[in-house]
Amino acid sequence: MIGAGLAGLSSGVALAEAGFRVKLLEQRPFLGGRASSYSLPDGEQIDNCQHVTLGCCTNLDDFYERMGALAKIARYGRLVFVDSASHRAVMEASALPPPFHLAPSLAFYPSLNWAEKRGIAEAMLSIARRGGRNDDGDAAGCSMLDWLRAHRQSEGAISRFWAVVLVSALNEELARMEARYGLDVFWKAFLSARSGYIVGIPRVPLGELYEGCRAAIEQRGGEVLCRAAVRGLKEDDGRISGVGMDAGRQHSADFYILAVPHEAALRLLPERIVASEPQFSRIQNLRASPITSVHFWFDGDVMVEPFITLLDRTTHWIFNKSRLSEGPAAGRYLQSVISASYGLVERSRQEIISLCLGELQQALPEAAKARLIKATVVKETAATFSPQPGADRWRPSQRTPLPNLFLAGDWTATGWPATMEGAVRSGYLAAEAILSDCGEPKRLLKPDLPAEGLARHWVRNAGPGLRIKPAS
Numbered sequence: 001m002i003g004a005g006l007a008g009l010s011s012g013v014a015l016a017e018a019g020f021r022v023k024l025l026e027q028r029p030f031l032g033g034r035a036s037s038y039s040l041p042d043g044e045q046i047d048n049c050q051h052v053t054l055g056c057c058t059n060l061d062d063f064y065e066r067m068g069a070l071a072k073i074a075r076y077g078r079l080v081f082v083d084s085a086s087h088r089a090v091m092e093a094s095a096l097p098p099p100f101h102l103a104p105s106l107a108f109y110p111s112l113n114w115a116e117k118r119g120i121a122e123a124m125l126s127i128a129r130r131g132g133r134n135d136d137g138d139a140a141g142c143s144m145l146d147w148l149r150a151h152r153q154s155e156g157a158i159s160r161f162w163a164v165v166l167v168s169a170l171n172e173e174l175a176r177m178e179a180r181y182g183l184d185v186f187w188k189a190f191l192s193a194r195s196g197y198i199v200g201i202p203r204v205p206l207g208e209l210y211e212g213c214r215a216a217i218e219q220r221g222g223e224v225l226c227r228a229a230v231r232g233l234k235e236d237d238g239r240i241s242g243v244g245m246d247a248g249r250q251h252s253a254d255f256y257i258l259a260v261p262h263e264a265a266l267r268l269l270p271e272r273i274v275a276s277e278p279q280f281s282r283i284q285n286l287r288a289s290p291i292t293s294v295h296f297w298f299d300g301d302v303m304v305e306p307f308i309t310l311l312d313r314t315t316h317w318i319f320n321k322s323r324l325s326e327g328p329a330a331g332r333y334l335q336s337v338i339s340a341s342y343g344l345v346e347r348s349r350q351e352i353i354s355l356c357l358g359e360l361q362q363a364l365p366e367a368a369k370a371r372l373i374k375a376t377v378v379k380e381t382a383a384t385f386s387p388q389p390g391a392d393r394w395r396p397s398q399r400t401p402l403p404n405l406f407l408a409g410d411w412t413a414t415g416w417p418a419t420m421e422g423a424v425r426s427g428y429l430a431a432e433a434i435l436s437d438c439g440e441p442k443r444l445l446k447p448d449l450p451a452e453g454l455a456r457h458w459v460r461n462a463g464p465g466l467r468i469k470p471a472s
Protein backbone atom coordinates (compact mmCIF):
# COMPACT_ATOMS: atom_id res chain seq x y z
CA MET A 1 0.00 0.00 0.00
CA ILE A 2 1.56 3.33 -1.05
CA GLY A 3 0.18 6.45 0.60
CA ALA A 4 -1.52 6.86 3.99
CA GLY A 5 -4.22 9.37 3.13
CA LEU A 6 -7.84 8.36 3.68
CA ALA A 7 -7.80 6.18 0.54
CA GLY A 8 -4.74 4.21 1.65
CA LEU A 9 -5.86 3.99 5.27
CA SER A 10 -9.39 2.82 4.45
CA SER A 11 -8.23 0.13 2.02
CA GLY A 12 -5.39 -0.92 4.34
CA VAL A 13 -7.64 -1.30 7.35
CA ALA A 14 -10.34 -3.12 5.36
CA LEU A 15 -7.80 -5.61 4.00
CA ALA A 16 -6.15 -6.09 7.40
CA GLU A 17 -9.57 -6.83 8.87
CA ALA A 18 -10.08 -9.38 6.09
CA GLY A 19 -6.90 -11.19 7.19
CA PHE A 20 -4.27 -9.66 4.85
CA ARG A 21 -0.80 -8.69 6.09
CA VAL A 22 -0.68 -5.04 5.00
CA LYS A 23 2.48 -2.94 4.59
CA LEU A 24 1.64 0.77 4.39
CA LEU A 25 4.38 3.06 3.02
CA GLU A 26 3.91 6.80 3.62
CA GLN A 27 6.43 9.46 2.68
CA ARG A 28 5.42 11.95 5.39
CA PRO A 29 6.07 11.58 9.12
CA PHE A 30 2.31 11.41 9.85
CA LEU A 31 -0.88 9.74 8.59
CA GLY A 32 -3.87 11.40 6.90
CA GLY A 33 -2.41 12.95 3.73
CA ARG A 34 -4.37 16.04 2.73
CA ALA A 35 -6.61 15.68 5.79
CA SER A 36 -3.97 15.80 8.50
CA SER A 37 -2.57 17.90 11.31
CA TYR A 38 0.94 19.03 12.11
CA SER A 39 2.84 21.24 14.56
CA LEU A 40 3.83 24.86 13.94
CA PRO A 41 7.40 25.93 14.90
CA ASP A 42 6.01 27.24 18.24
CA GLY A 43 4.51 23.81 19.04
CA GLU A 44 0.86 24.70 18.26
CA GLN A 45 -0.88 21.76 16.53
CA ILE A 46 -3.09 22.76 13.59
CA ASP A 47 -5.01 20.94 10.87
CA ASN A 48 -3.71 21.70 7.37
CA CYS A 49 -7.24 23.03 6.84
CA GLN A 50 -10.61 22.69 8.54
CA HIS A 51 -12.23 19.52 7.19
CA VAL A 52 -16.00 19.20 7.20
CA THR A 53 -18.12 16.16 6.49
CA LEU A 54 -21.86 15.94 5.78
CA GLY A 55 -24.56 13.52 6.86
CA CYS A 56 -24.65 12.06 3.34
CA CYS A 57 -21.01 10.84 3.64
CA THR A 58 -21.98 7.29 4.61
CA ASN A 59 -18.64 5.60 3.87
CA LEU A 60 -16.57 8.13 5.78
CA ASP A 61 -18.84 7.55 8.78
CA ASP A 62 -18.37 3.81 8.37
CA PHE A 63 -14.59 4.27 8.32
CA TYR A 64 -14.63 6.53 11.41
CA GLU A 65 -16.78 3.94 13.18
CA ARG A 66 -14.34 1.11 12.37
CA MET A 67 -11.54 3.28 13.77
CA GLY A 68 -13.45 4.19 16.93
CA ALA A 69 -13.39 7.86 15.82
CA LEU A 70 -17.09 8.46 15.11
CA ALA A 71 -17.73 9.93 18.57
CA LYS A 72 -14.97 12.49 17.90
CA ILE A 73 -17.12 14.11 15.18
CA ALA A 74 -19.54 16.81 16.42
CA ARG A 75 -22.73 17.25 14.35
CA TYR A 76 -24.41 20.57 13.58
CA GLY A 77 -27.86 20.94 12.01
CA ARG A 78 -27.94 24.73 12.32
CA LEU A 79 -26.04 26.63 9.61
CA VAL A 80 -25.62 30.41 10.00
CA PHE A 81 -25.23 32.63 6.91
CA VAL A 82 -23.99 36.23 7.25
CA ASP A 83 -24.30 38.72 4.39
CA SER A 84 -22.18 41.81 3.73
CA ALA A 85 -24.64 43.99 5.71
CA SER A 86 -24.12 41.60 8.69
CA HIS A 87 -27.67 40.19 8.43
CA ARG A 88 -27.69 36.69 9.87
CA ALA A 89 -29.98 33.88 8.74
CA VAL A 90 -30.22 30.30 9.89
CA MET A 91 -30.72 27.18 7.81
CA GLU A 92 -32.10 24.20 9.69
CA ALA A 93 -34.50 21.35 9.01
CA SER A 94 -38.21 21.90 9.67
CA ALA A 95 -40.80 19.17 10.33
CA LEU A 96 -41.73 19.07 6.61
CA PRO A 97 -40.81 15.82 4.82
CA PRO A 98 -37.85 15.74 2.39
CA PRO A 99 -37.35 17.29 -0.09
CA PHE A 100 -39.17 20.21 1.59
CA HIS A 101 -37.53 20.02 5.05
CA LEU A 102 -35.23 23.01 4.38
CA ALA A 103 -37.76 25.06 2.39
CA PRO A 104 -38.81 27.30 5.31
CA SER A 105 -35.15 28.29 5.84
CA LEU A 106 -34.97 29.43 2.22
CA ALA A 107 -37.74 31.92 2.99
CA PHE A 108 -35.43 33.68 5.50
CA TYR A 109 -32.24 33.38 3.46
CA PRO A 110 -30.51 36.82 3.43
CA SER A 111 -29.83 39.16 0.50
CA LEU A 112 -32.33 37.65 -1.94
CA ASN A 113 -35.69 39.01 -3.06
CA TRP A 114 -38.86 36.92 -3.25
CA ALA A 115 -38.62 36.38 -7.02
CA GLU A 116 -35.08 35.00 -6.58
CA LYS A 117 -36.20 32.72 -3.73
CA ARG A 118 -39.09 31.42 -5.82
CA GLY A 119 -36.70 30.79 -8.72
CA ILE A 120 -34.35 28.83 -6.41
CA ALA A 121 -37.29 26.78 -5.08
CA GLU A 122 -38.33 25.89 -8.65
CA ALA A 123 -34.79 24.84 -9.62
CA MET A 124 -34.50 22.76 -6.42
CA LEU A 125 -37.79 21.06 -7.24
CA SER A 126 -36.52 20.22 -10.69
CA ILE A 127 -33.41 18.64 -9.09
CA ALA A 128 -35.63 16.68 -6.67
CA ARG A 129 -37.78 15.42 -9.55
CA ARG A 130 -34.69 13.86 -11.17
CA GLY A 131 -34.53 11.52 -8.16
CA GLY A 132 -30.72 11.38 -8.23
CA ARG A 133 -30.43 10.75 -11.98
CA ASN A 134 -28.05 13.62 -12.61
CA ASP A 135 -25.73 12.10 -15.19
CA ASP A 136 -28.04 12.56 -18.16
CA GLY A 137 -30.58 14.97 -19.67
CA ASP A 138 -29.84 18.70 -19.51
CA ALA A 139 -26.98 18.22 -16.99
CA ALA A 140 -24.86 16.02 -19.25
CA GLY A 141 -21.50 17.59 -20.03
CA CYS A 142 -22.55 21.18 -19.24
CA SER A 143 -21.20 23.48 -16.56
CA MET A 144 -23.19 24.23 -13.41
CA LEU A 145 -23.26 27.90 -14.40
CA ASP A 146 -24.86 27.06 -17.75
CA TRP A 147 -27.38 24.79 -16.04
CA LEU A 148 -28.35 27.53 -13.57
CA ARG A 149 -28.74 30.10 -16.35
CA ALA A 150 -30.85 27.64 -18.36
CA HIS A 151 -33.01 27.35 -15.23
CA ARG A 152 -33.48 31.14 -15.15
CA GLN A 153 -31.48 31.82 -11.98
CA SER A 154 -30.63 35.50 -11.44
CA GLU A 155 -27.01 36.64 -10.97
CA GLY A 156 -27.88 37.39 -7.31
CA ALA A 157 -29.29 33.89 -6.72
CA ILE A 158 -26.25 32.37 -8.43
CA SER A 159 -23.63 34.28 -6.44
CA ARG A 160 -25.44 34.47 -3.07
CA PHE A 161 -27.00 31.02 -2.93
CA TRP A 162 -25.81 28.42 -5.44
CA ALA A 163 -22.14 29.46 -5.42
CA VAL A 164 -22.11 29.74 -1.62
CA VAL A 165 -22.99 26.05 -1.28
CA LEU A 166 -21.29 24.59 -4.33
CA VAL A 167 -17.92 26.38 -4.49
CA SER A 168 -17.16 25.13 -0.95
CA ALA A 169 -18.58 21.66 -1.52
CA LEU A 170 -16.77 21.05 -4.81
CA ASN A 171 -13.80 23.43 -4.53
CA GLU A 172 -14.38 24.89 -7.97
CA GLU A 173 -16.01 27.89 -9.63
CA LEU A 174 -19.45 27.29 -11.13
CA ALA A 175 -18.23 27.90 -14.69
CA ARG A 176 -15.59 25.15 -14.35
CA MET A 177 -17.80 22.66 -12.49
CA GLU A 178 -19.78 19.92 -14.21
CA ALA A 179 -23.51 20.31 -13.54
CA ARG A 180 -23.81 16.62 -12.60
CA TYR A 181 -21.57 17.16 -9.54
CA GLY A 182 -23.51 20.25 -8.47
CA LEU A 183 -26.91 18.57 -8.80
CA ASP A 184 -25.61 15.56 -6.84
CA VAL A 185 -24.60 17.85 -3.96
CA PHE A 186 -28.10 19.30 -3.74
CA TRP A 187 -29.82 15.92 -4.10
CA LYS A 188 -27.68 14.04 -1.58
CA ALA A 189 -27.13 16.80 0.98
CA PHE A 190 -30.25 18.97 0.84
CA LEU A 191 -33.14 17.15 -0.83
CA SER A 192 -33.21 13.34 -0.57
CA ALA A 193 -32.85 12.77 3.19
CA ARG A 194 -33.35 14.88 6.30
CA SER A 195 -29.87 14.30 7.74
CA GLY A 196 -27.93 14.70 4.47
CA TYR A 197 -26.96 18.35 5.15
CA ILE A 198 -25.90 17.90 8.80
CA VAL A 199 -22.34 19.22 9.13
CA GLY A 200 -19.81 17.02 10.92
CA ILE A 201 -16.65 18.59 12.35
CA PRO A 202 -13.90 16.76 14.27
CA ARG A 203 -13.54 17.79 17.93
CA VAL A 204 -9.87 16.74 17.83
CA PRO A 205 -6.95 17.48 15.49
CA LEU A 206 -7.42 15.45 12.29
CA GLY A 207 -4.37 13.30 13.07
CA GLU A 208 -6.08 11.89 16.18
CA LEU A 209 -8.85 10.37 14.06
CA TYR A 210 -6.41 7.89 12.53
CA GLU A 211 -4.90 6.53 15.74
CA GLY A 212 -6.92 3.32 15.39
CA CYS A 213 -5.60 2.65 11.86
CA ARG A 214 -2.05 1.86 12.86
CA ALA A 215 -3.27 -0.53 15.56
CA ALA A 216 -5.77 -2.22 13.19
CA ILE A 217 -2.96 -2.97 10.70
CA GLU A 218 -0.17 -3.82 13.16
CA GLN A 219 -2.31 -6.10 15.38
CA ARG A 220 -2.87 -8.31 12.33
CA GLY A 221 0.84 -8.64 11.56
CA GLY A 222 1.09 -5.66 9.19
CA GLU A 223 3.39 -2.61 9.25
CA VAL A 224 2.85 1.13 8.95
CA LEU A 225 6.05 2.87 7.83
CA CYS A 226 6.22 6.68 7.83
CA ARG A 227 9.04 8.68 6.22
CA ALA A 228 9.03 5.86 3.64
CA ALA A 229 8.89 7.57 0.24
CA VAL A 230 8.40 5.24 -2.71
CA ARG A 231 10.51 6.36 -5.70
CA GLY A 232 9.05 4.12 -8.39
CA LEU A 233 7.15 0.93 -9.23
CA LYS A 234 8.98 -1.91 -11.01
CA GLU A 235 7.25 -3.91 -13.70
CA ASP A 236 8.17 -7.43 -14.87
CA ASP A 237 6.13 -9.47 -17.33
CA GLY A 238 3.08 -7.23 -17.08
CA ARG A 239 2.94 -7.31 -13.27
CA ILE A 240 4.34 -5.07 -10.56
CA SER A 241 7.30 -6.86 -8.99
CA GLY A 242 8.34 -4.34 -6.34
CA VAL A 243 8.64 -0.73 -5.25
CA GLY A 244 11.94 1.15 -5.13
CA MET A 245 12.81 3.23 -2.06
CA ASP A 246 15.78 5.47 -1.17
CA ALA A 247 19.25 3.94 -0.75
CA GLY A 248 18.37 1.10 -3.14
CA ARG A 249 15.89 -0.51 -0.71
CA GLN A 250 12.90 -2.37 -2.15
CA HIS A 251 9.63 -3.82 -0.92
CA SER A 252 7.60 -6.46 -2.68
CA ALA A 253 4.09 -7.81 -2.20
CA ASP A 254 1.39 -9.92 -3.83
CA PHE A 255 -0.81 -6.87 -4.47
CA TYR A 256 -0.04 -3.15 -4.72
CA ILE A 257 -2.47 -0.30 -4.10
CA LEU A 258 -1.16 3.05 -5.33
CA ALA A 259 -3.07 5.52 -3.12
CA VAL A 260 -1.23 8.77 -3.85
CA PRO A 261 -2.49 12.02 -5.51
CA HIS A 262 -2.88 11.76 -9.27
CA GLU A 263 0.26 13.79 -10.14
CA ALA A 264 2.32 11.52 -7.86
CA ALA A 265 0.76 8.38 -9.38
CA LEU A 266 1.91 9.50 -12.84
CA ARG A 267 5.47 10.00 -11.55
CA LEU A 268 5.62 6.60 -9.84
CA LEU A 269 4.09 4.42 -12.56
CA PRO A 270 6.58 2.96 -15.05
CA GLU A 271 6.77 5.31 -18.08
CA ARG A 272 6.12 2.48 -20.50
CA ILE A 273 2.79 1.66 -18.85
CA VAL A 274 1.64 5.28 -18.73
CA ALA A 275 2.46 5.70 -22.41
CA SER A 276 0.82 2.48 -23.54
CA GLU A 277 -2.32 2.27 -21.37
CA PRO A 278 -4.96 4.95 -22.03
CA GLN A 279 -6.37 4.40 -18.51
CA PHE A 280 -3.11 5.84 -17.13
CA SER A 281 -2.26 8.41 -19.81
CA ARG A 282 -5.71 10.03 -19.48
CA ILE A 283 -4.99 10.87 -15.83
CA GLN A 284 -2.81 13.78 -16.96
CA ASN A 285 -5.95 15.61 -18.15
CA LEU A 286 -7.17 16.05 -14.56
CA ARG A 287 -6.68 19.60 -13.28
CA ALA A 288 -6.16 20.71 -9.66
CA SER A 289 -7.85 23.54 -7.77
CA PRO A 290 -6.56 25.42 -4.70
CA ILE A 291 -7.83 26.04 -1.15
CA THR A 292 -6.44 28.72 1.16
CA SER A 293 -6.96 28.87 4.91
CA VAL A 294 -5.98 31.62 7.33
CA HIS A 295 -5.52 30.84 11.01
CA PHE A 296 -6.03 33.69 13.52
CA TRP A 297 -5.30 33.77 17.26
CA PHE A 298 -6.85 36.63 19.32
CA ASP A 299 -6.27 37.64 22.92
CA GLY A 300 -9.99 37.35 23.79
CA ASP A 301 -13.23 35.64 22.76
CA VAL A 302 -14.48 37.06 19.46
CA MET A 303 -16.97 34.48 18.17
CA VAL A 304 -19.98 32.65 19.61
CA GLU A 305 -21.21 30.38 16.78
CA PRO A 306 -19.22 27.20 16.03
CA PHE A 307 -18.92 28.35 12.40
CA ILE A 308 -20.51 30.79 9.96
CA THR A 309 -20.77 31.07 6.18
CA LEU A 310 -20.15 34.45 4.55
CA LEU A 311 -21.91 35.84 1.46
CA ASP A 312 -20.39 38.34 -0.99
CA ARG A 313 -16.91 37.95 0.48
CA THR A 314 -13.62 36.35 -0.51
CA THR A 315 -13.84 34.33 2.71
CA HIS A 316 -16.37 31.49 2.51
CA TRP A 317 -16.37 30.05 6.04
CA ILE A 318 -15.10 31.13 9.44
CA PHE A 319 -14.61 28.30 11.94
CA ASN A 320 -14.44 28.88 15.68
CA LYS A 321 -11.64 26.39 16.22
CA SER A 322 -11.43 26.90 20.00
CA ARG A 323 -15.10 26.12 20.43
CA LEU A 324 -15.13 23.27 17.92
CA SER A 325 -12.28 21.56 19.73
CA GLU A 326 -14.03 22.24 23.03
CA GLY A 327 -10.82 23.79 24.30
CA PRO A 328 -10.77 26.10 27.32
CA ALA A 329 -10.59 29.38 25.37
CA ALA A 330 -13.69 29.42 23.14
CA GLY A 331 -13.65 31.91 20.29
CA ARG A 332 -9.95 32.81 20.33
CA TYR A 333 -8.53 30.60 17.61
CA LEU A 334 -10.45 31.06 14.34
CA GLN A 335 -9.88 29.75 10.84
CA SER A 336 -11.07 31.39 7.61
CA VAL A 337 -11.37 29.14 4.56
CA ILE A 338 -11.48 30.15 0.89
CA SER A 339 -12.26 27.40 -1.63
CA ALA A 340 -11.25 27.55 -5.31
CA SER A 341 -8.90 30.33 -4.18
CA TYR A 342 -7.34 30.99 -7.60
CA GLY A 343 -7.28 34.73 -6.90
CA LEU A 344 -5.09 34.27 -3.79
CA VAL A 345 -2.45 31.91 -5.15
CA GLU A 346 -0.17 34.75 -6.32
CA ARG A 347 -0.92 37.11 -3.43
CA SER A 348 1.48 37.53 -0.51
CA ARG A 349 0.69 36.01 2.87
CA GLN A 350 0.47 39.48 4.45
CA GLU A 351 -2.04 40.62 1.81
CA ILE A 352 -4.18 37.52 2.42
CA ILE A 353 -4.10 38.01 6.18
CA SER A 354 -5.16 41.70 5.81
CA LEU A 355 -7.99 40.85 3.42
CA CYS A 356 -9.38 37.99 5.54
CA LEU A 357 -8.91 39.84 8.82
CA GLY A 358 -10.93 42.79 7.47
CA GLU A 359 -13.76 40.46 6.43
CA LEU A 360 -13.62 38.61 9.73
CA GLN A 361 -13.84 41.88 11.69
CA GLN A 362 -16.88 42.98 9.66
CA ALA A 363 -18.71 39.70 10.30
CA LEU A 364 -17.60 39.47 13.96
CA PRO A 365 -17.44 42.96 15.51
CA GLU A 366 -15.77 41.59 18.68
CA ALA A 367 -12.75 40.71 16.57
CA ALA A 368 -12.14 44.41 15.82
CA LYS A 369 -11.82 45.08 19.59
CA ALA A 370 -9.52 42.15 20.33
CA ARG A 371 -5.76 42.03 19.76
CA LEU A 372 -4.53 39.71 17.05
CA ILE A 373 -1.72 37.66 18.58
CA LYS A 374 -0.63 35.78 15.47
CA ALA A 375 -1.89 34.66 12.09
CA THR A 376 -0.71 32.13 9.55
CA VAL A 377 -1.72 31.28 5.97
CA VAL A 378 -1.83 27.77 4.51
CA LYS A 379 -2.06 27.70 0.70
CA GLU A 380 -2.84 24.28 -0.80
CA THR A 381 -2.41 24.98 -4.50
CA ALA A 382 -3.33 21.42 -5.56
CA ALA A 383 -5.94 20.78 -2.89
CA THR A 384 -8.35 18.68 -4.97
CA PHE A 385 -8.91 17.62 -8.56
CA SER A 386 -11.19 19.98 -10.43
CA PRO A 387 -14.66 18.49 -11.21
CA GLN A 388 -14.62 20.19 -14.61
CA PRO A 389 -17.14 19.15 -17.28
CA GLY A 390 -16.00 15.79 -18.65
CA ALA A 391 -13.60 15.09 -15.73
CA ASP A 392 -15.15 11.65 -15.17
CA ARG A 393 -13.61 10.52 -18.48
CA TRP A 394 -10.14 10.99 -16.99
CA ARG A 395 -10.81 9.25 -13.66
CA PRO A 396 -9.49 5.66 -13.80
CA SER A 397 -11.10 2.64 -12.20
CA GLN A 398 -9.43 1.22 -9.10
CA ARG A 399 -8.66 -1.89 -11.15
CA THR A 400 -5.83 -1.47 -13.70
CA PRO A 401 -4.65 -3.48 -16.72
CA LEU A 402 -1.89 -4.91 -14.48
CA PRO A 403 -3.45 -7.76 -12.51
CA ASN A 404 -1.72 -7.02 -9.19
CA LEU A 405 -1.85 -3.21 -9.32
CA PHE A 406 -4.84 -1.21 -8.00
CA LEU A 407 -5.40 2.52 -7.68
CA ALA A 408 -7.09 4.43 -4.87
CA GLY A 409 -7.53 8.13 -4.22
CA ASP A 410 -10.27 10.75 -4.31
CA TRP A 411 -9.43 11.29 -8.02
CA THR A 412 -10.19 7.70 -9.11
CA ALA A 413 -13.64 6.74 -10.41
CA THR A 414 -15.97 6.87 -7.43
CA GLY A 415 -18.77 9.06 -8.79
CA TRP A 416 -17.98 11.45 -5.91
CA PRO A 417 -16.03 14.71 -5.99
CA ALA A 418 -12.66 15.13 -4.24
CA THR A 419 -13.73 14.67 -0.64
CA MET A 420 -12.84 12.49 2.32
CA GLU A 421 -15.94 10.44 1.42
CA GLY A 422 -14.66 10.00 -2.14
CA ALA A 423 -11.24 8.92 -0.84
CA VAL A 424 -12.74 6.29 1.50
CA ARG A 425 -15.01 5.02 -1.28
CA SER A 426 -11.99 4.58 -3.54
CA GLY A 427 -10.14 2.70 -0.79
CA TYR A 428 -13.09 0.36 -0.22
CA LEU A 429 -13.46 -0.24 -3.98
CA ALA A 430 -9.75 -1.12 -4.33
CA ALA A 431 -9.98 -3.50 -1.35
CA GLU A 432 -13.15 -5.08 -2.78
CA ALA A 433 -11.33 -5.73 -6.07
CA ILE A 434 -8.44 -7.49 -4.29
CA LEU A 435 -10.81 -9.56 -2.14
CA SER A 436 -12.70 -10.59 -5.24
CA ASP A 437 -9.47 -11.64 -7.02
CA CYS A 438 -8.58 -13.75 -4.01
CA GLY A 439 -11.90 -15.54 -4.20
CA GLU A 440 -13.25 -13.85 -1.08
CA PRO A 441 -15.66 -11.28 -2.51
CA LYS A 442 -17.05 -8.89 0.07
CA ARG A 443 -19.11 -5.74 -0.19
CA LEU A 444 -17.39 -2.92 1.73
CA LEU A 445 -19.00 0.10 0.05
CA LYS A 446 -21.95 1.49 2.00
CA PRO A 447 -25.01 2.74 0.11
CA ASP A 448 -26.09 6.38 0.05
CA LEU A 449 -28.66 7.53 2.61
CA PRO A 450 -32.05 6.17 1.51
CA ALA A 451 -34.40 8.80 0.09
CA GLU A 452 -37.09 9.81 2.57
CA GLY A 453 -40.51 11.41 2.55
CA LEU A 454 -41.77 12.59 -0.81
CA ALA A 455 -38.24 12.35 -2.26
CA ARG A 456 -38.72 8.55 -2.31
CA HIS A 457 -41.49 9.00 -4.85
CA TRP A 458 -39.12 10.65 -7.33
CA VAL A 459 -36.46 7.98 -6.87
CA ARG A 460 -39.02 5.30 -7.78
CA ASN A 461 -40.21 7.26 -10.78
CA ALA A 462 -36.70 8.10 -11.92
CA GLY A 463 -35.49 4.48 -12.05
CA PRO A 464 -32.14 3.17 -10.89
CA GLY A 465 -30.26 6.50 -10.90
CA LEU A 466 -26.49 7.04 -10.86
CA ARG A 467 -24.64 3.89 -9.92
CA ILE A 468 -20.99 3.67 -8.94
CA LYS A 469 -19.53 0.75 -10.84
CA PRO A 470 -17.72 -1.60 -8.45
CA ALA A 471 -14.10 -2.14 -9.49
CA SER A 472 -14.55 -5.91 -9.29
Ligand SMILES: Cc1cc2nc3c(=O)[nH]c(=O)nc-3n(C[C@H](O)[C@H](O)[C@H](O)COP(=O)(O)OP(=O)(O)OC[C@H]3O[C@@H](n4cnc5c(N)ncnc54)[C@H](O)[C@@H]3O)c2cc1C
Pocket residue numbers: 002003004005006007008025026027028031032033034035048049050051052053228229230231259260261264268291292380382383384408409410411418419420421422423
Ligand atom coordinates in the same frame (compact mmCIF):
# COMPACT_ATOMS: atom_id res chain seq x y z
C1 LIG B 1 -7.08 22.43 2.16
C2 LIG B 1 -8.02 21.29 1.94
C3 LIG B 1 -9.30 21.34 2.49
C4 LIG B 1 -10.18 20.28 2.28
N1 LIG B 1 -11.41 20.31 2.87
C5 LIG B 1 -12.20 19.21 2.78
C6 LIG B 1 -13.41 19.15 3.50
O1 LIG B 1 -13.79 20.08 4.23
N2 LIG B 1 -14.18 18.02 3.38
C7 LIG B 1 -13.80 16.97 2.60
O2 LIG B 1 -14.53 15.96 2.55
N3 LIG B 1 -12.64 17.00 1.91
C8 LIG B 1 -11.85 18.09 1.97
N4 LIG B 1 -10.66 18.12 1.31
C9 LIG B 1 -10.33 17.01 0.40
C10 LIG B 1 -9.78 15.80 1.18
O3 LIG B 1 -8.76 16.20 2.06
C11 LIG B 1 -9.23 14.82 0.18
O4 LIG B 1 -10.21 14.52 -0.79
C12 LIG B 1 -8.79 13.51 0.82
O5 LIG B 1 -8.11 13.71 2.02
C13 LIG B 1 -7.91 12.78 -0.19
O6 LIG B 1 -7.44 11.58 0.36
P1 LIG B 1 -6.55 10.62 -0.53
O7 LIG B 1 -6.17 9.48 0.34
O8 LIG B 1 -7.23 10.35 -1.81
O9 LIG B 1 -5.24 11.47 -0.92
P2 LIG B 1 -4.13 12.12 0.01
O10 LIG B 1 -4.72 12.59 1.28
O11 LIG B 1 -3.40 13.12 -0.81
O12 LIG B 1 -3.16 10.91 0.38
C14 LIG B 1 -2.09 10.51 -0.43
C15 LIG B 1 -0.92 10.12 0.45
O13 LIG B 1 0.11 9.61 -0.37
C16 LIG B 1 1.35 10.05 0.16
N5 LIG B 1 2.36 9.95 -0.90
C17 LIG B 1 2.45 10.69 -2.03
N6 LIG B 1 3.51 10.29 -2.75
C18 LIG B 1 4.09 9.27 -2.07
C19 LIG B 1 5.24 8.45 -2.29
N7 LIG B 1 6.00 8.62 -3.38
N8 LIG B 1 5.56 7.50 -1.38
C20 LIG B 1 4.79 7.32 -0.26
N9 LIG B 1 3.70 8.09 0.01
C21 LIG B 1 3.37 9.04 -0.89
C22 LIG B 1 1.05 11.48 0.59
O14 LIG B 1 2.03 11.95 1.50
C23 LIG B 1 -0.33 11.31 1.21
O15 LIG B 1 -0.24 10.99 2.58
C24 LIG B 1 -9.77 19.17 1.49
C25 LIG B 1 -8.49 19.12 0.95
C26 LIG B 1 -7.62 20.16 1.19
C27 LIG B 1 -6.23 20.07 0.63
